[in-house]
Amino acid sequence: MSSPPRRKNMRWEDRGRQILEEAVRFFAECGFEGQTRELAKRLGVSHAVIYRHFDNKEALIERVYEHVYTRRWRSSWEELIADRSLTLEERLIRFYREYADCVFEYEWVRIFISSGLKSYGLPERYLAIIRSRIIRPAVAEMRHDLGLVPRLPSEAEEELFWGLHGAVFYLAIRKYVYATDIPEDIGNTVSRTVRAFMPGLRIQLPLLD
Incomplete structure (x- = not known):
């Protein structure tokens, strides 16, 4: 042998x-x-x-x-959300297209979901980054666009933008967790998703002021 x-x-x-x-x-x-x-x-x-x-x-x-997570974060995303030379819709479309290119892969999605189920605390840490660097600044930028008084975003305002974030990320869950078909052109799908959300965000956010 x-x-x-x-x-x-x-x-x-x-x-x-x-x-x-x-x-x-x-x-x-x-x-x-x-x-x-x-x-x-x-x-x-x-x-x-x-x-x-x-x-x-x-x-x-x-x-x-x-x-898998920390090293892929791009500081340019935070600068993008604050860039008022672009409309907020343009900024969010560009962010979510780049974000999808970065995170829509098997390892990223599967580890994120499984670690949340087993209470390892990693998703909470990562979502705290999303909240502080993307969600809250986006709320502030929309308040600025709508002429509302600047203040810390409320929980309800943040939830409006979490809805958009979740809609984008659900595409990845469908592909890598449920193994179902999703559109091949992720970029255009993400763009349409952002455009679909924006009118509702602009209507709802002033009602929460």
């Missing part, structure tokens, strides 16, 4: 990157309840190798969060 092939030695940094990239695929498929022993088996390394690079499973999950 032939012995198994020897595992190729890798540089420390390369091995850590390999573990992280495989962990992203593994957790997207299995959720964060997936066992690191199974991850090690997929990698063809011992269980101990993973923990030489990451102190524990929680540390690995944190790195997955940073790799």
Whole structure:
């Protein structure tokens, strides 16, 4: 019986990157309840190798969060929402088209949903970023457009814009969670979604003032 092939030695940094990239695929498929022993088996390394690079499973999950979510955030999105040289509708269309290009992928969506179901707290952290950097500024910009007195957005005002955000993200859920067909041209679909929401937002927001 032939012995198994020897595992190729890798540089420390390369091995850590390999573990992280495989962990992203593994957790997207299995959720964060997936066992690191199974991850090690997929990698063809011992269980101990993973923990030489990451102190524990929680540390690995944190790195997955940073790799999949934090590093993809673009500061230009925040600047875009505040750019009054464009109409708010134009800004939101451009943001959500770029956002869809960035996050509409298997690993991003599956990890986001499964971590929320298992109470790992990652979606709450990410949605707090969406709220502070996109939702609240968008409410403030619409109040400005409508000539309303500047003030902190109310919960009800924020919910109007969460409705738009959810409508865009639901396209990704349909594709990567429910495995149902969605339009091939995501960009135009997103643009139509924003345009459909805008008249209702402009009507409803003054009623909440």
